[in-house]
Amino acid sequence: MADDFPLWFPPDSSDDSSDDSILFFQNLLEEAELQDTGTSNQRRYIERQREVGHETLMADYFVEDPKYNDAIFWQKFRMSKRLFLNIVTAVEANDEYFQESYDARGRRSFTPLQKVTSAIKQLATGNPPDEGDEYLHMAARTSRECLEYFCETVCRIYGSEFLRRPTSHDMTLLYDAHEEQHHLPGMFGSLDCTHFVWRMCPTELRGQYMRGDHRYPTVMLEVVASQDLWIWHAFCGPPGSQNDINVLGQSPLFLTERNGTAPKCPFYVNNHYYKRGYLLVDGIYPKWSVFVKSISYPQEVDEKMFKRQHEAARKDVERAFGVLKSKWGVLNRPMRARTVKKIRNVVYTCIILHNMILKDDGNAIAPVHIQDPPVEPAFDDRVLGELMDEDTHWRLKHDLTVHLASQDLPHLLVDSDEE
Numbered sequence: 001m002a003d004d005f006p007l008w009f010p011p012d013s014s015d016d017s018s019d020d021s022i023l024f025f026q027n028l029l030e031e032a033e034l035q036d037t038g039t040s041n042q043r044r045y046i047e048r049q050r051e052v053g054h055e056t057l058m059a060d061y062f063v064e065d066p067k068y069n070d071a072i073f074w075q076k077f078r079m080s081k082r083l084f085l086n087i088v089t090a091v092e093a094n095d096e097y098f099q100e101s102y103d104a105r106g107r108r109s110f111t112p113l114q115k116v117t118s119a120i121k122q123l124a125t126g127n128p129p130d131e132g133d134e135y136l137h138m139a140a141r142t143s144r145e146c147l148e149y150f151c152e153t154v155c156r157i158y159g160s161e162f163l164r165r166p167t168s169h170d171m172t173l174l175y176d177a178h179e180e181q182h183h184l185p186g187m188f189g190s191l192d193c194t195h196f197v198w199r200m201c202p203t204e205l206r207g208q209y210m211r212g213d214h215r216y217p218t219v220m221l222e223v224v225a226s227q228d229l230w231i232w233h234a235f236c237g238p239p240g241s242q243n244d245i246n247v248l249g250q251s252p253l254f255l256t257e258r259n260g261t262a263p264k265c266p267f268y269v270n271n272h273y274y275k276r277g278y279l280l281v282d283g284i285y286p287k288w289s290v291f292v293k294s295i296s297y298p299q300e301v302d303e304k305m306f307k308r309q310h311e312a313a314r315k316d317v318e319r320a321f322g323v324l325k326s327k328w329g330v331l332n333r334p335m336r337a338r339t340v341k342k343i344r345n346v347v348y349t350c351i352i353l354h355n356m357i358l359k360d361d362g363n364a365i366a367p368v369h370i371q372d373p374p375v376e377p378a379f380d381d382r383v384l385g386e387l388m389d390e391d392t393h394w395r396l397k398h399d400l401t402v403h404l405a406s407q408d409l410p411h412l413l414v415d416s417d418e419e
Helices: 018-035 050-062 070-077 081-094 112-125 129-136 140-162 168-182 244-250 301-327 340-361 381-387 390-406 410-418
Strands: 187-197 218-225 231-239 267-269 272-274 278-280
Touching: 050 112, 050 129, 070 081, 070 112, 081 112, 081 140, 081 340, 112 129, 112 140, 112 340, 129 140, 140 340, 168 187, 168 301, 187 231, 187 244, 187 301, 218 244, 218 301, 218 340, 231 244, 231 340, 267 390, 272 390, 278 301, 301 340, 301 390
Parallel strands: 187 278
Antiparallel strands: 187 218, 218 231, 267 272
């Protein structure tokens, strides 16, 4: 066996062949360097001149006489310059990542303006993080970090106000606005779900997040929207293989009702008293007392009027989805995040910014956040029975049908006669 595997010894350095041994080892080292497949020596440092990117950004938007006016700024950033600067100030004050610092060479880091611009550009366009390299002089890795830190900070700062549950003051304004617009007293909003494509879904999770009517893995979002497109409830994260009822079973939509912290907002319709407002839903949802569904096959004129008005009012949540996805391109394109938590932060950030823009533009029904007095949570099992009461569901639908028939709504009468 020893003859089959002969041992090799380097030439003896004591003889005259020492020079040959040196050359031999040099050849071995050269061959090893050529065969090295590691990437440690392949990385190349790029001097991106971040100061030039800041000066360019200032000259384009934030000097006294900028290159682009306010209308173009709104088109590119999806918000007014005033709101953008307020967000930059708040983010800088609440997160050290967005504060200016200096590296080991004494050079100034990226400014808060550059970091927030990079994050909002990615949310608005949905383009890859290296898109702003030539303009902001920012690497792809830094752009991804800006987006992640920005989403976490915005949710922490603004989530309590712009992702809040409606208070009694909000409910009163919503009741009045929906009754005036849709002639439906006691309406709180419309409930529906949508899907977001998850591009970077891990292989082991693809079966859980895929459904037959979608070609790619998706993540679901449950939303309650009012007539002004304000989103009052958002629950993101369930796998796309589920339906709206499965999402409702996981959602904290009625958590405040069950623990007794929801505002007391009763209403009357057709001389009947109801303890809490209701949501407009489609046919898949159950027959609960807080859900109002359309009539599938109306026969009478008043039923046709109710069906048409219900469908017209339910377009509020569909319009909210359309505006949200068209305004923030990251929601309309496959998600690049690798975890559901990061996707959830991105979605909630877009919803918060959406509500902030509504308030800044003066289009919100309840722009002022007036908190209710604090209430100690106390779960009551009887509330769940009240929410799921089917008799109340049918009585409420009948009362709303009678209420619409008693109103002077000529456009509904004409449309019903045509049918």
